[in-house]
Amino acid sequence: MSDTHSNTVAYVRDTMLPQTEPPLTEKGALKWLRENLFSGWLNTGLTLIALFIIWQALMAVGPWLLNSVWNAGSLRECRDILDGATGACFAVIVDRWHQLLFGFYPRHLYWRPVLALVLLFVALSPVLFPSLPRRLLTFTAIYPFLAYHLLWGGSVWLPIGAALGFVVGALAYIGLKRVNNLLAVFGAVLAPVLWWLVLAGPFDSTMSAVLPWGLEFVRSDRFGGFLISLVIGISGISLSLPLGILLALGRQSDMIFIKSVCVVFIEFIRGVPLITLLFTASLLLNFFLPPGTSFDLILRVIIMVTLFASAYMAEVVRGGLAALPKGQYEAADALGLDYWKAQRLIIMPQALKISIPGIVNTFIGLFKDTTLVVFIGLLDPIGLSNAIRASTDWNGIYWELFIFIGLLFFIFCFGMSRYSLYLERKLKRDHR
């Protein structure tokens, strides 16, 4: 039957035809255009509207941006240079960028906040990229004290004394653990508190007298601009993490009293605007402290922001806990681990890993919310833009400052949200 064809059909093609070019409308840019932009009347309409919007935006902003002045000492000079034409006056950024970034931080010390920021990434890297050696975590633990010293300066013994408190606590725990477990926990809490209250002060003063090491002290009212946003945002989020974990655990606890306290706290904080908490920090905190006590406004704001963020953090961690399969809890129980061991070794490492995107998103939100400190008179970027506009040179400038501030926020937040997306995708892969 192999020759059937030869008998029935006169001619059979036994080679492939050479490929011909697809029709003009079915290839290249045209096809892409047709399929992506003009595939129907609705799509065509949308495309035209979108093009119109882009065109309008370009026409409105383009000439203004292209015609910008970068070198001038004041808005008046800018206007003279432009001579009636529309144009941006980015000279204000050139003139004042250091204020928008660092506030009134002494100019010769700019390397300190910059170094602190660079080291932050080093400290974060073992958390962000699990492939790095675990030993880097030691640096992460040291970092808060280092950053404090870099930013504020003063005697080097103060942060060392504070850090030693944790060492004392750990030593007390290890020492007392042989005697009694419960005692060890008490010791671990009590010993550092005693250290800080009683011994840290003398330690600081004696060591400073013996070895007066330290960087130049910078008062916190010299802080401003993005420096203040970053300091508040980063310390708020890192301090709120442990608090948030405790709140989340408390909310899941069987102990009805602990649970209700946590729920009330979380719902209260989430129910009021941040601005009222900031006003509490600036106007009311002094009412709640012993008469005559007051401490630094930035510290008060950090405390309030920490409380604020911890409520949101608690919800994020709770989500992480809920997402964990029940089997994990049961496996921990089956291994005979007690509550804290189970949390430390089994539950939290997994729950926190799931929560990282949520934590990053909370941080982005918090970082953006640090702009609200302008309402209590802290000179964050917006506050400084007001101060700059109040000077005789730059009175009347507006858009350039907001564009610069917005751009910086955008770069920062966009970067972080990309990272959080990357994490989410990675987590999805891990779970498959």
Place this chain on the structure above:
Amino acid sequence: MKKTVFVGTFAATALVAGLANAQSTLEQVIDRGELICGSNTGQVGFGAPDADGVWQGFDVGFCRAVAAAIFDDPMAVSFVPLTSQTRFSALASGEVDVLSRNTTWTFVRDVDLQFNFAGINYYDGQGFMVKSDLGVGSAMELDGATVCIETGTTTELNLADFFRVNGMSYEPVPVDTAAEAQQQYLAGACDVYTTDVSALASSRASFATPSDHTILPEVVSKEPLGPAVRHGDDNWYDIIKWTLMALVAAEELGVTSENVAELAEGSDVPEINRLLGVEGGFGAMLGLDNEWAARAIAAVGNYGELFANTIGDNSPIGLERGMNALFADGGMMYAMPFR
């Protein structure tokens, strides 16, 4: 009774600005090594940081004079920028030692909020600024106008009273800061910008073409501005009050920043001698040393010099002395006798 509060952070001891105690304000200031002065968040001429973050201005200059009187260093001041909303709480809570931020001396602030005003360093009044091409010549023609106003100030209350009493209507546009108010006014979002005449003048001076704007003749309120301290520390109140007096007295007596060093050697005018600490030992009575006033004057000049350098003839703002001239020159500035 020294109380310490465990703040729970490693930073506590360093960041704690003033731990509680029964120390007098002066002792606290000396211990701290600097004066903390509540200032404006940014008002040209009165108090604003320059490009290097150094605070400049009339109210700022007064704080520098106090710092010079205490420390012999006019730069030993840190300035806490306060909005009109946060200023009184900051003073009441002890966050600042003195509030020098164009604050009007009123009954409620003095009695109910419990502050002491150390005197008046600027006699002001609330006025209105309009664009010249609007063709308005009097505040009585403002019926139906849109008015930009800073919230949380006495001007807000005066404005409401003024329009109600005169049976006119208006549309208030409340704004948070002076910079914002100017922006709104320049953009035409309001017809009228109202605030203290001094601030109006300083704003007007900073506009691109000041002649396009008119400050209307009506002054609708009395706004005596002055530095304020908390109730409860009379010695501190005296220091602030008499530093102000010393600056005014120096102008009355012809003591300037140039000749103060020479006059402090001794002169044949007894009041100058008492002022500059050659006679009388007045500084010691305040808890300072006797050259306190001489140092304050050397640092910022007498009242007239301070005025001229920050908001008067020698500055871009160019305010007239007007009511703030010395009493002898037909104004209202008058120092109590140093005796």
Place this chain on the structure above:
Amino acid sequence: MSSKTDPRQTASVPAKSSFTLSMLLYDQRYRSITIQIFALFVLMLGVAWLIDNVSSNLQLLGRTFGFGFLSQSAGYDINQRLIEYDSTMTHGRAALVGFLNTVVLAILGCILATVIGVVAGVLRLSSNWIVSRLVGFYVEIFRNIPTLIWILIFGAIMAEGMPAPSAFRGETPTAFMLFDAVAITNRGVFVPSILFATELGTVNLGLISPSLNWLLIIAVLLASFYAARALVSHANRVQNATGVRPTTWWKILALIFVPISVVFIALGAHLQLPELRGFNFAGGLHLRNSFIAMWLGLGIYTGAFIAEIVRGGILAISKGQTEAAYALGLQPGRTMRLVILPQALRVIIPPLISQYLNLTKNTSLGLAVGYMDLRSTLGGITINQTGRELEGMMLLMLIYLALSLTISALMNVYNNRVKLKER
């Protein structure tokens, strides 16, 4: 140590053993009680410490704690007021005006954000390259820049970018009203308002006295919607019973529009157009710059977040659902309405609630552009004029808390209705 936490172990331990004091610490059954009592003790101690501090601080400042300041005369004017108010009325009244402004802004903001968010969320999934990119740009740029900056920018656009009222004047005006009815100026937007020839008067509810006209209109509208819903469910019943759905669309339209039109005509409703008078436009409804800036700023900012939520919700529904619906012969529109949306809503609603809450809380940024909301009146000027920070802030927090809890309660009711009923 395992006996401490394992609950099942407790059940197996015989409960007979006599009680000793050490069991308070070591026995799982009693330890949690010990801890809780200890925590209660610490909490009470803390609260007592705070209250003690507050009272001694107040004493030191010579102040008393009380809300009497709310009945003092306020002395300041508020530009946007939904109820009658002038500067001679009390601080309490001013706070109420501010509260209503907050509520109006929150409601209108949520509506705007939802509309923008849903449209943008759907468009971002569009196959149209340029549209999805443009929407993506919108979402990213708004999500990553603080809302305060957006509010300020919109405020600046209104104040700087729009023509002054005087531009509408003269022989050759440089600006024109839209449809002769809407004037967009740098003082705000003036839109026509509805006036009635017949006023039915007002009812006095103590704090507020709403106009009877509007109450009647709302009542008629509610009744119409209720009737329309009854009609639809009737149609559903008929369809279930007979398989044939009666035509309802024109009946529904008639039910909704006819009664309300009758009421409007009976009351002699007419539009009042804004017109130039004196310094400014008069007549019509004046949407101030501060309101527009807040509304657009919050609405568009939150809309970007909602767009992401909507996109996520639609993407979360597996493609199989659409294919199954097509296989059943449902048309694309019905697939969307009957299959995709009900499922997507379940994913969308919970994060949507938190966005609504965020928006409501963000209305407190009003002061930045001078919007006289609760925070600017009670929490701003009133506190500043009376010096009652403690009472004012407490009141402010309580009101915001109540508002937040109300919104989440309402939305949770809705969420429970659309939620998947697990059986």
